[in-house]
Structures are given as C-alpha cells and as structure tokens.
Amino acid sequence: MKIGIIGAGNIGGNLTRRLTALGHDVSVANSRGPHTLTALAEETGATPVPVEEAARGAQVVVVTVPLKAVPGLPPGLFDGAADGFAVIDTGNYYPQRDGRIAEIEDGLTESRWTERQLGHPVVKAFNGTYAQDILDKPRPRGAADRVALPVSGDDEAAKKVVRDLIDELGFDTVDNGGQDDSWRQQPGTPVYGNRGGVAEIREALAAASPERTAEWRA
Numbered sequence: 777m778k779i780g781i782i783g784a785g786n787i788g789g790n791l792t793r794r795l796t797a798l799g800h801d802v803s804v805a806n807s808r809g810p811h812t813l814t815a816l817a818e819e820t821g822a823t824p825v826p827v828e829e830a831a832r833g834a835q836v837v838v839v840t841v842p843l844k845a846v847p848g849l850p851p852g853l854f855d856g857a858a859d860g861f862a863v864i865d866t867g868n869y870y871p872q873r874d875g876r877i878a879e880i881e882d883g884l885t886e887s888r889w890t891e892r893q894l895g896h897p898v899v900k901a902f903n904g905t906y907a908q909d910i911l912d913k914p915r916p917r918g919a920a921d922r923v924a925l926p927v928s929g930d931d932e933a934a935k936k937v938v939r940d941l942i943d944e945l946g947f948d949t950v951d952n953g954g955q956d957d958s959w960r961q962q963p964g965t966p967v968y969g970n971r972g973g974v975a976e977i978r979e980a981l982a983a984a985s986p987e988r989t990a991e992w993r994a
Contacts, residue, residue, distance in 0.1 A: 777941075778858065780830035781805070781822075782849070783840035784813055786907035787866050791838060794910055794945055796820040805830040807845065832856040836941060839894070840866040840902075843886065844874040846893045854896055862934035865890050865898035866905075868963050869992070876994035883986075885958045887928060899929035899938040900958045901949075904968040913971070914946020924948035924977040926967050928958035950977045960984040964992045 777800050781788050784806040796802050802822040804813055813824035828850050831837045835858045839846070846867065854861065869877060869886045880889050887900040902910075905925060915922040925942055927949045929935040939949040952960055961967050966980035 777801070777835045778833050779803070780825075780832070780834035780837045780857075781840065782827055782830045782838065782853075783866075784816060785840065787902055787905070787910070788838065788840040789816060790907050790910040791840070791902070792816060792820050792822050794914070796822050798944060803830050803832070803834070807841070827853070831861070833858055834861055836862050836864065836937060838864045838866065839890070839898070840864075842873060843867050843869050843877065843890070846890055849894070853894065860933065862931070862937045863894065863896055863898045864902065864938055865900050866902040868903050870963070871992070871994035881988075881994055883988075885955055886962055887958045888955045891955065897929065897931045897934065898955075899927060899931070899935050900952075900955070900961065901925060901927045901938055901942065904961055904963075904965075904970065906969065906971075909971065910945070916946070917943065917948075920973075922946070922948050922973060923971050924950050924974045926950050926952040926961040926977055926981055928952040928955055928961060930954040948974050950974055950981065952981055959986050962988075962992075964989050 779802050781804045792804050803825045804822045805827040810824035817824045831854045865887050869880050913923050960981045965984040
C-alpha cells in the first residue's frame with residue numbers, strides 16, 4: 777500500500793522502518809522539513825516529503841504528532857489521498873506537554889477531539905505501544921507470545937484496513953468499539969502500555985474506568 781506518515785518521532789520512525797521493510801511505499805513528513813529526514817530515508821527507502829504532501833495518494837495516513845500540534849497541521853492535509861483512505865491516530869493527551877485542552881478535560885475522548893481538528897474519522901491505534909516494541913515484538917500469527925493492540929474507530933471499513941495492517945506488522949488486535957469507547961485505551965487505563973495477548977487486552981479494556989485520574993489531568 778501507499779502509506780503516509782506525519783511525524784517522525786519514536787513511533788513514526790519505527791513504523792516507517794517496519795512498513796518499508798514489508799514492502800509498502802511510505803512517505804514520511806515532520807514539522808522541520810524533508811531535509812531533516814535524510815538519514816531515515818537512506819536507512820529505509822521511505823520518501824521524505826513536506827507535511828502537505830504526506831497524504832497524497834495514500835491509502836493509510838498515520839498521524840503521530842503531539843496533540844498540541846494537531847490543530848496546527850495544514851488545511852487540506854488529506855487532499856489527494858486515495859478513495860476510502862484510513863487515518864491512524866497514535867496520539868495521547870499529556871497535559872504537561874500539551875497544555876490544558878478543555879474539551880478533553882470535560883470528558884471528550886482524545887481521538888474524538890483529534891477527529892474534530894482533522895475533519896476526518898480516525899482509527900485509534902499504537903497509542904499505548906512502546907515504540908521499541910514495533911521493532912522487537914512482532915510475532916507470526918498464532919504465536920503464543922504475540923502481543924495484541926486495542927483498536928478503536930467508527931468507520932468499520934477503515935478499522936479493518938488498520939487491523940489487517942497491524943496483523944501484517946506482527947501483532948494481534950482487539951476491537952475496542954467506536955471512538956466513544958476509545959477512553960478505554962487512553963493513558964492511565966489498564967491497557968495502556970500492556971504487552972498482553974488478546975485475552976489479557978480484552979480483560980484490561982473491560983476493567984477500565986472512564987474517570988481520568990489526577991495524574992492525567994491538567
């Protein structure tokens with residue numbers, strides 16, 4: 777597939793490494809410009825592009841930037857994306873970094889807030905994944921120690937594309953429902969940072985509380 781990655785930090789960089797290794801056509805962008813991505817491009821074969829071009833022709837677009845940076849992404853970000861493209865949101869609300877976001881503090885789920893900024897539905901995935909695990913933890917389908925990732929989204933077709941891609945990356949997935957349920961995988965919940973398999977991830981999602989703890993509030 778043609779995949780655009782916006783953000784080349786730990787998660788974005790390691791997704792670039794794995795997805796290019798699997799043969800996907802990856803374009804990668806960051807806030808500092810393509811010239812700062814030369815080393816990653818040489819390592820992986822990905823194409824460094826301006827943010828405005830990252831989604832061009834893409835079937836999947838990964839938005840992996842700090843939440844505070846989402847409103848500043850350029851208008852028309854998804855112009856030229858492929859028909860039926862899916863957007864993966866890996867983001868988390870960290871008040872110490874992002875400042876106070878009133879809607880999230882008042883109970884709006886983080887990915888629902890991101891959707892409103894982007895003007896497009898998203899599939900929440902990888903937000904509780906350790907970046908190094910993207911390189912170190914892939915396992916064949918059916919392996920006893922295969923890690924499972926929770927996935928939330930309202931667009932079932934987009935969610936299937938994302939779950940299939942995660943499977944190809946070497947991880948199982950657990951459907952966490954739509955974005956109104958995505959609080960179950962936000963920071964501070966039992967599933968956040970959880971390296972368990974399908975059964976453990978299901979249990980962790982079921983055990984989550986919608987109350988945002990003080991640690992994760994502004």
